[in-house]
Amino acid sequence: MRSLQPKLQPTSKPKGLAVSLIGIAKTGTLPPTDEEVKAMLDERLVQKYL
Numbered sequence: 001m002r003s004l005q006p007k008l009q010p011t012s013k014p015k016g017l018a019v020s021l022i023g024i025a026k027t028g029t030l031p032p033t034d035e036e037v038k039a040m041l042d043e044r045l046v047q048k049y050l
Contacts, residue, residue: 034039
């Protein structure tokens with residue numbers, strides 16, 4: 001009888017790429033303010049075109 005019963009296998013949730021990447025960009029610091037981002041972009045443009 002046991003050989004006729006389907007074997008139950010534990011199902012694990014598939015880990016997709018997005019699930020495995022959660023938290024990859026976490027840092028212990030606060031995100032930059034809008035003014036800081038603008039300053040970074042301005043600095044990058046100066047470096048790029050000078």
